[in-house]
Amino acid sequence: MKKLLCLLLLIVTLPLRAQTDLKDRELVFREVNVVPMDQERVLVNQNVVVKNGKITAITPAAQTTYSKDALVVEAKGKYLMPGLAEMHAHVPPVDDMDPIREVLTLFISNGVTTIRGMLGHPLHLDVREKLRKGELLGPRLYSTGPSFNGYSVKIPSQGADMVRTQKQAGYDYLKLHPGLTRENFASVAKTAKEVGIPFVGHVSFDVGVWRAIDAGYSSIDHLDGFIEGMVPGIESMDEKQIGLFGMYVADKADRSQIPKLMQALKEKKVWVVPTQALAERWLSPIAPEVLNNAPEMVYMNPKTRSSWVKTKQDLQANPAYNKDKINNYLKLRRDLIKACQQNGVGLLLGSDGPQVFNVPGFSVHHELQYLVDSGLTPYQALRTGTVNVAEYLGRSNDMGTITVGKEADLVLLEGNPLLDIGQTRRIEGVLLNNRWLPKSFIQGELKKQEK
Structure with a gap:
């Protein structure tokens, strides 16, 4: 009788322990x-x-x-x-399925049911299909192709060929990284419009945010180029002076340019993925040891964590790094996020995980908090990962x-x-x-x- 009772209890409780x-x-x-x-x-x-x-x-x-x-x-x-979306995710760009499964599990464990992978790999196309069919457990995947950057695109015709190749392969978006010249970027953007594939991501320094907006980015991520675009005489500076995402020149930004920037983004229907979690955790004066002790770090490989600690230590050791100026830089980023919300510029939830101290899935919740800290209400913040994503994907009729x-x-x-x-x-x-x-x-x- 005792064995039978144990068996019955197992049968009753099994669905609660397992996926159904x-x-x-x-x-x-x-x-x-x-x-x-x-x-x-x-x-x-x-x-x-x-x-x-x-x-x-x-x-x-x-x-x-x-x-x-x-x-x-x-x-x-x-x-x-509704399930949340992470619109600046990273699926490992490797041929090994094990790390891919791990990352997908971290996303769904945090209520993330849709992701946009921002550094594509041929295997991701197969992963996307397996997820759609339910053969693999994880969020619905939209994928960019391999990176367009200063190394992968040396001449305009090379950029155009890459666009056509990635469109034919079936990627959902083109991922742009830094290092593109104006000519190479123009070729990529023109060809992308011709074949009908949106381009997203970084804004190269040589291109600048104003040309990027005019060219018709589908989304600009990281607020990349925003601060640089408000700094008078930015053309005479080099990228090392400016720092990542304009972190070293924020004190020179002309805030009177913010309304013009917001108007341009709205008119051209360019969506914005702030990834404020990346700035607040990587670029901020917070000690790396504090972030390395966060509970979610147990899910990251110790070598990865050590690399993140060193990356942040090296940044803070840079002679150009000034704690007070960086805090003001972070404040300017928050003000830009709030301005997007107030001016009807579409915001999309994205945190760039995995990236420095951003663990996949967990970083989405950090991002939501940073959006609220920037002046959004909880409802407005939640919209960036639900309703707004549905609109952006053209799927308002069936999700969000x-x-x-x-x-x-x-x-x-x-x-x-x-x-x-x-x-x-x-x-x-x-x-x-x-x-x-x-x-x-x-x-x-x-x-x-x-x-």
Whole structure:
């Protein structure tokens, strides 16, 4: 009898420890508070029914009907919101699937259900398809191709050929890095428009933010070129003087140029991915030892962590590095983010993980907090990773909000993220691609990732 009881308990609890592939089975979030993201509101005490990856009903709990074999998630007092997107992610550009799986797991464990990979590799096209089919567990992937930079593009015709090759291969975007001359950039941008593939990422110093905007970037990431574009006489300076993302010349920026910059971004419909987490963690005066002791660092290889520590130590040891000036630089970045929000410039959630002290998935929650610290409300910050992403991808009809008929990429939270953005970290479960991943499963997967 004792053995039978243990077996029955195992059968009952197994679905809670493991992921559940729903197939044609309904899933019901019972008595949940819904954060639909269509406006700043909460629908209290609802039953949300999902079938075959789509939301089929959102009704007051007392009025809902569902099938007897439905998987019921008791969610009283908890909050359901759309899955988040990380629009400046990095999938390892390698032929080895193991590190790719690790990174994908870190994303989904943090409620990230869509990513845009920003340094492409041929294997990523296969990964994207496996994720779409559910053959691989991870977020939905949009991928850039291999980098366009000063080393990979030496002459205009080479840039044009790369554009055509990547378009034919099936990449979603072109990734631009620093080092492009004006002529080479012009060739890349012109060809990209001709073949119909958007280009995103960095703004090369020789190009500058004003030419970049005019050329029609799909998104500019890192606020790259923004500060440089507001510094009088920037053309006479060299890049070492300027520093990464203009960090050493922020005190020379003419703030009266901000409205002009915002107007240009809005008119040309250039989206902005701030990656403020990268600046606040890599470039800030915070001691590297403090960041290296953050709880999420257990998921990174010790060699990677050591490299991050040295990178930050070397930066802070640079004679040009001044703590007070860098703090003012970070303040200017926050003001630019707030200006984007106030002026209707589209903001997209992106944190650049993995990158210096940005652990994939975890850095998304840091980014949300930095957006709020920049002056956005929690609702506005959440929009950058939900509603705005859906609009940017041209998928407002099937993602971004909790609405009947839309994809059921959902995250169940312990508390209300509209009141406290930190609640996005308190994840009770993730529904992705018709699979339910409860907290116990997520914790088990994270435990496997510890280095």
